Amino acid sequence: MIELLQNLIDGLGRGSIYALLALGVAVIFGVMHLLNFAHGELITVGGYAAYAASNQGWSWYVITPLIIVCAVGASLLIERIAFSRVRGASDFTLLLTSFGVHFVVSAIFLLYVSASVKTFSRPRWVTNTYSVGSLNIEVFDTVVIVVTVITLLATTWLLQRTMFGLALRGAAADFDTARLMGVKSDSVIRGAFALSGLLAGIAGVFWLMRSGSTTPSAGIDPMLSGVLAALIGGLGSLRGAVLGGFVLGLAEVLLRSRLPDGIAPLTDGVVFVLIALLFIFRPQGLITVAHAERV
Template structure:
């Protein structure tokens, strides 16, 4: 029982980061029908910014807003340079464009920085734990869960209660008609990319605090977690993306702690097996999005 509770808390901590990443993916998928395989590049870029600033001796308190800002700006720049040119294209084109962006960004670091791992120091409290009864809880997980909760509430308010959120939802439902109503496509899409960047920035801070290093291909893992979680939750559903993130985090933690040691390093493989099974038995993901397809 205690072990399960322990897993639950660990899983929530891990899942929080995935949920933020997945939500960022889902927001963009909603307005542009683009599944952003370049989402992880926001973390790659942030990682190098963290490396440069922290190795200059800057504190994490200062670097945190810089990282979030970097993610937002990078997200907007990528939209401007690449995605704005393929708006309304087929899924195939959109997917490959984002895949291309992923490669160009990581290749730039490969070309101009280096292929080797760059490490930076992590804040001291990341590894601290405290105990409640027999539970050992990381300070880090507590912070992550708390910040994620606040972020999710804020995002929910933004989307449900503001005119921007209304425009975002209208554009996600029917882009052309939203434009006919005066919704500016640039505003909505850039807003979505900024929001996605903000969410990735927050997730990125935690990701980098835990990793303490970066490489040109660092974006692959967070990208994959984000898109997989969004898919598990049900593509197109914001709630589903968040749920998918937590489910993925929990599944990973549970598997890792339950699998025998000899195969524990293959957790990713087993997680994939579970996901494949999920899609065979529930192909629409956890939350079904009503298809507005007129027949």
């Protein structure tokens, strides 16, 4: 029982980061029908910023906002340079464009920094734990969960209560009709990329605090987690994306602690197989978004 509770808390901590990533992926998919394989690059960019700042001896009070600003900036820049040119193109083209962006960004770091791992100092409290009864809780997990909850509440407020949120939801539901209402397509798409970058930036701060390092291809893992979580939740559903993130985090933690020793290193493999099974039984993900086939 205690062990399960322990897993639950660990899983929520991990799932929080995935939820933020998945929500960023889902926001972009909503307005552009683009599955962003370059989403993880926002964290890579943040990672190199953290590396540079850490070399200067800056503290995490400065590095944290720096990572977020870099992620938002990179998100907007990528939209401007690449994605704005393929708006309305076929899904095939959109998928490969984002795949191409992923490679260009990581190749630039390969070219101008180095292929090797760059490490930077992590805040000291990241590894601290505290006890509640017989539970051992990481300070880090607590911070992640609290910040994620606040971020999700703020995002909900943004989407539900502001005109920008209304425009974004309208554009995601029916882009043409939203434009007929006067929603500016440029602004709403850029806004979506900014929001997506902001969410990735916050997730990135945690991701980098935990890893304390970055490489040119460091974006692959967070990208995959975000994309898979969005897909588990049901592409196109923002609520589904958040749910998918938590489900993925919990599944990973539970499997890692429950699988027999021989298989435990293969946890990620097992998670993928489970996801494949989920798709076989629920092809549309956990939350279905209706897409009528027009004849």
